[in-house]
Amino acid sequence: MDVRLTSEQRQLRDAAAKLADDLGPGSVQELSDDDRVARLDKAVDGTGWRSLRADGASGVEVAIVAEEFARGLVDAAFGGPVLAGELTRHLGGDAAADTIAVAGHARDARGARRALALDGGRVLAHGLGAAVAGADLTRHTAEVTGAPEPLGTLQADAAGRWSALALVVTSADLVGVSRGAHALACDYAKVREQYGNAIGSYQAVAHLLAEGLALIEGSVSVLRHAAWAVDELGPAEAVRAARIAKLYCARAARTVCETAIQVHGGIGNTWECLAHVYLRRALASTDLFPVRLEDIHSGLS
Amino acid sequence: MDFRDSPEEAAFRARLRSWLAERAGTFPAAGDEYWARQGEWHQALYSAGFFGLSWPKEYGGHELPPVYDVILDEELALAGAPARPSLGYLVQGLGRHGSEELRRRFLPGMIDGTQRWCQGFSEPGAGSDLASLTTRATREGDQWVIHGHKIWTSYSDVADWCLLLARTDPDAPRHRGISAFIVSMHQPGIEQRPLRMINGVTREFGQVLFDGATVPADQLVGQPGEGWALAMTVVGHEREPSTLGFSARYGKLVRELTARAGERVPEELAWAEVQAEMLRLHVRRRLSEQLDGVVHGPDGSLDKLLMTWVEQSVGHAALAVGGTDDPELLGAYLYSRAQSVMGGTSQIQKNIIASRILGLGA
Numbered sequence: 001m002d003v004r005l006t007s008e009q010r011q012l013r014d015a016a017a018k019l020a021d022d023l024g025p026g027s028v029q030e031l032s033d034d035d036r037v038a039r040l041d042k043a044v045d046g047t048g049w050r051s052l053r054a055d056g057a058s059g060v061e062v063a064i065v066a067e068e069f070a071r072g073l074v075d076a077a078f079g080g081p082v083l084a085g086e087l088t089r090h091l092g093g094d095a096a097a098d099t100i101a102v103a104g105h106a107r108d109a110r111g112a113r114r115a116l117a118l119d120g121g122r123v124l125a126h127g128l129g130a131a132v133a134g135a136d137l138t139r140h141t142a143e144v145t146g147a148p149e150p151l152g153t154l155q156a157d158a159a160g161r162w163s164a165l166a167l168v169v170t171s172a173d174l175v176g177v178s179r180g181a182h183a184l185a186c187d188y189a190k191v192r193e194q195y196g197n198a199i200g201s202y203q204a205v206a207h208l209l210a211e212g213l214a215l216i217e218g219s220v221s222v223l224r225h226a227a228w229a230v231d232e233l234g235p236a237e238a239v240r241a242a243r244i245a246k247l248y249c250a251r252a253a254r255t256v257c258e259t260a261i262q263v264h265g266g267i268g269n270t271w272e273c274l275a276h277v278y279l280r281r282a283l284a285s286t287d288l289f290p291v292r293l294e295d296i297h298s299g300l301s
Numbered sequence: 302m303d304f305r306d307s308p309e310e311a312a313f314r315a316r317l318r319s320w321l322a323e324r325a326g327t328f329p330a331a332g333d334e335y336w337a338r339q340g341e342w343h344q345a346l347y348s349a350g351f352f353g354l355s356w357p358k359e360y361g362g363h364e365l366p367p368v369y370d371v372i373l374d375e376e377l378a379l380a381g382a383p384a385r386p387s388l389g390y391l392v393q394g395l396g397r398h399g400s401e402e403l404r405r406r407f408l409p410g411m412i413d414g415t416q417r418w419c420q421g422f423s424e425p426g427a428g429s430d431l432a433s434l435t436t437r438a439t440r441e442g443d444q445w446v447i448h449g450h451k452i453w454t455s456y457s458d459v460a461d462w463c464l465l466l467a468r469t470d471p472d473a474p475r476h477r478g479i480s481a482f483i484v485s486m487h488q489p490g491i492e493q494r495p496l497r498m499i500n501g502v503t504r505e506f507g508q509v510l511f512d513g514a515t516v517p518a519d520q521l522v523g524q525p526g527e528g529w530a531l532a533m534t535v536v537g538h539e540r541e542p543s544t545l546g547f548s549a550r551y552g553k554l555v556r557e558l559t560a561r562a563g564e565r566v567p568e569e570l571a572w573a574e575v576q577a578e579m580l581r582l583h584v585r586r587r588l589s590e591q592l593d594g595v596v597h598g599p600d601g602s603l604d605k606l607l608m609t610w611v612e613q614s615v616g617h618a619a620l621a622v623g624g625t626d627d628p629e630l631l632g633a634y635l636y637s638r639a640q641s642v643m644g645g646t647s648q649i650q651k652n653i654i655a656s657r658i659l660g661l662g663a
């Protein structure tokens with residue numbers, strides 16, 4: 001047993017982190033900087049990471065990129081295209097410019113032309129309609145339009161693994177969000193002074209942030225197992241591992257993001273502070289492929 | 302001890318209930334529309350005789366026992382109406398620290414809702430550490446001239462008056478150099494910059510820049526240097542759900558969520574209901590205790606924590622019921638995060654409880 005990342009995986013992580021740091025939104029204003037988003041999108045395109053799976057990458061590599069992108073609030077599509085690619089990979093089609101449709105909406109729809117839904121094993125392609133306002137300020141949701149075009153049917157095993165991968169991608173997103181929000185709060189706690197000291201020097205603040213780090217460490221561990229399990233365990237076990245990761249990472253992310261707001265005080269409750277952008281992304285990733293506690297013991301669905 | 306209404310209380314409750322039934326659904330209870338029409342709601346409540354219940358008659362109140370406020374909160378929650386305007390802490394601040402002349406001049410308009418107020422305490426550099434505030438008031442002839450930057454000032458865009466803290470003696474020890482003023486918001490030398498909350502609401506609070514605004518000397522509250530005492534009265538009451546009337550808001554939301562949830566009540570919602578009921582009963586207890594006289598102690602910090610936990614568990618229940626798809630419920634959740642910051646953060650409340658009630662030093 002050795003559950004460390006390989007050196008190639010660490011390189012992938014560093015490359016994804018660098019891209020996110022260089023081109024992700026550094027502030028709320030930058031969310032509406034269309035030039036930046038276009039450059040980011042182009043850079044993501046250039047990496048070929050949206051078709052990682054088709055190129056033979058494991059769930060672990062997908063999770064690595066998803067996590068770093070969420071940490072940097074990357075507002076170009078990634079998870080949607082990857083999951084769409086995973087559907088067409090089995091059917092032998094071309095997934096370029098596709099994303100996924102879940103619960104009647106196209107998700108992570110920036111730049112997408114079609115949205116693929118998995119409906120009881122059948123893969124259906126939908127057209128994209130108008131944008132839908134949602135909680136998430138970094139990823140787009142859109143209506144789906146027209147009669148769905150059937151693309152084929154996935155074997156039960158492949159469908160199960162797809163569900164596991166979907167949970168892993170959103171769990172990795174949650175871990176990245178936690179890390180990003182936590183770093184934002186730690187940075188602020190070091191510079192904001194009240195009563196003559198940095199607020200991070202007060203135990204009330206320091207302990208909140210220390211707890212946040214512990215939650216992140218726990219999240220990383222469950223995520224890593226679930227990401228590995230996508231390809232290495234049977235589908236039922238992979239889904240179970242992914243559900244556990246999703247539940248844990250979602251709770252942790254909400255707490256960590258709420259803490260980030262709290263540490264910022266009044267500013268944390270304003271639109272201009274990035275803390276709520278993280279929180280909103282966490283809520284959206286929790287709601288996408290949601291898992292309830294009572295689901296851990298139920299079978300594949 | 303008796304949790305039941307007296308005959309007078311029951312009659313009041315019945316009158317209030319039928320008045321509310323007539324107005325059902327006419328006032329928005331959340332979002333920017335709520336803030337926009339809050340003044341109208343205040344005046345409607347007041348003119349029907351349902352606001353300022355425990356305050357002195359000479360300022361427009363009804364001099365009823367404090368528990369009438371809990372009847373008001375409970376009925377507002379039941380009717381799904383907006384909460385009562387939460388300005389009791391300003392009434393207490395001015396009532397306790399203002400001269401008879403200032404009280405007569407300003408309390409009636411504050412209570413009947415014809416004059417709107419905001420509280421100009423916090424500054425960018427002075428939040429938890431309020432005593433580090435740097436807004437200056439300088440005496441020039443028979444007026445004071447104000448320079449400084451306030452932030453998080455709730456309702457500043459609609460306010461006629463601001464209860465402002467400013468430093469009048471930069472050489473005095475920091476708590477003693479602060480004075481309180483009643484500043485007209487309708488004058489040059491005041492610039493308003495609205496702030497957008499994380500739920501998208503823009504009318505909740507703003508920044509207020511004072512650059513040469515003036516205050517007549519007779520609108521100084523108390524003596525120069527007495528501002529800190531007033532500030533402590535105000536923030537003490539700002540922490541009390543019995544003063545704020547927020548329990549109505551939670552009760553209303555829990556009822557709405559329960560109606561929406563249908564068969565499957567998420568655990569978060571059941572817990573929020575328990576919490577909201579705790580607060581309703583807590584307010585009954587606190588208001589009953591006021592029959593022995595209103596106290597201004599660190600107990601407010603306990604109440605503030607309890608209230609914060611209730612609001613935030615109701616927020617989590619809203620998420621559990623509506624997910625991220627319902628903008629109103631998402632907004633309620635996001636708004637709930639501010640409760641552990643406004644009126645003094647939860648960390649500060651715990652510091653106060655630990656040091657002033659438990660005697661744990663620091």
Ligand SMILES: Cc1cc2nc3c(=O)[nH]c(=O)nc-3n(C[C@H](O)[C@H](O)[C@H](O)COP(=O)(O)OP(=O)(O)OC[C@H]3O[C@@H](n4cnc5c(N)ncnc54)[C@H](O)[C@@H]3O)c2cc1C
Pocket residue numbers: 192193194195199202203204205262263264265266267269419420421422423424425426427428429430452453454455456505506639642643644645646647648649652
């Ligand atoms: C919705 C809302 C409405 C408001 N309305 C008004 C208003 O009408 N008028 C007004 O004057 N103000 C208002 N405020 C301001 C509010 O009182 C301040 O935001 C609050 O006191 C915190 O100050 P701050 O934002 O500067 O945070 P900071 O004081 O910078 O706090 C940042 C973090 O550090 C922590 N911290 C700071 N000092 C300590 C310490 N000694 N020990 C432990 N932890 C510490 C805090 O708990 C917080 O987590 C409002 C705020 C909000 C959110």
